[in-house]
Amino acid sequence: MAATPSDDRKYRHQRERLADTLRERGITDGRVLSAIEAVPRHAFVDPALRDRAYADEALPIGLNQTISQPFTVAYQTSLLEVAPDDRILEVGTGSGYQSAVLCEMGARVFSVERHEDLLARARRLLNELGYDVRTRHGDGTKGWPAFAPYDGIVVTAGASDVPAPLLRQLREPSEEHPGGRLVIPVGGRGGQTMTRFARTGTGPHDYEREDFHSFRFVPLVGEHEENE
Numbered sequence: 001m002a003a004t005p006s007d008d009r010k011y012r013h014q015r016e017r018l019a020d021t022l023r024e025r026g027i028t029d030g031r032v033l034s035a036i037e038a039v040p041r042h043a044f045v046d047p048a049l050r051d052r053a054y055a056d057e058a059l060p061i062g063l064n065q066t067i068s069q070p071f072t073v074a075y076q077t078s079l080l081e082v083a084p085d086d087r088i089l090e091v092g093t094g095s096g097y098q099s100a101v102l103c104e105m106g107a108r109v110f111s112v113e114r115h116e117d118l119l120a121r122a123r124r125l126l127n128e129l130g131y132d133v134r135t136r137h138g139d140g141t142k143g144w145p146a147f148a149p150y151d152g153i154v155v156t157a158g159a160s161d162v163p164a165p166l167l168r169q170l171r172e173p174s175e176e177h178p179g180g181r182l183v184i185p186v187g188g189r190g191g192q193t194m195t196r197f198a199r200t201g202t203g204p205h206d207y208e209r210e211d212f213h214s215f216r217f218v219p220l221v222g223e224h225e226e227n228e
């Protein structure tokens with residue numbers, strides 16, 4: 001169904017209001033808010049749910065998965081501290097929305113999804129909208145070694161613990177670049193704490209860990225993961 005110019009205006013207006021809401025809820029990074037204002041979230045949800053696309057809520061995308069709440073996307077993206085041209089790996093492509101937001105921030109985006117049909121749909125849509133995302137069907141708890149190291153890794157499903165391969169695929173700090181950041185909800189099925197690991201050196205224990213707010217994500221399922 002083609003969008004009419006008046007739909008475009010309506011959605012643009014709704015996106016501006018969404019950015020205002022996110023600002024009120026504590027998102028302060030202007031680049032993140034501009035990216036949210038730029039991505040047509042209504043295209044990433046089921047046509048029957050388009051009226052709710054710019055409410056600050058998670059929505060079903062099939063196969064028991066959800067497109068994350070805009071606040072959560074903005075929160076995780078803020079914690080990643082994305083600089084233009086950063087290489088960012090996303091675990092859990094889902095609808096593709098978070099990938100699109102990262103593209104709008106100027107990142108080079110890599111994204112892994114375990115459900116092949118969700119990935120096929122996301123890939124088609126990202127392509128149609130002109131977002132250049134490299135995607136892969138597979139288990140993201142293993143990361144994506146071929147394109148490592150990453151300046152940022154964002155996990156958009158709830159983990160029971162931190163998959164070790166993801167830490168290893170973060171960039172080591174150098175004169176030109178800060179160390180890579182891993183943003184991951186940790187805590188198992190009942191609820192998770194948003195956690196950020198930043199690589200501080202070259203050794204296996206050179207990571208700084210910070211804990212943030214609580215969230216509830218769909219579970220991360222994979223080899224380097226104990227979720228039942």
Ligand code: SAH
Nearest residue numbers: 067092094095098113114140156220221222
């Ligand atoms: N970032 C998505 C949110 C998707 S919900 C968006 O913007 O729409 C989380 C996604 O993680 C689901 O699609 C789920 O299938 C996927 N997932 C769970 N475990 C995974 C794993 N080990 N590797 C890759 N994807 C995984």
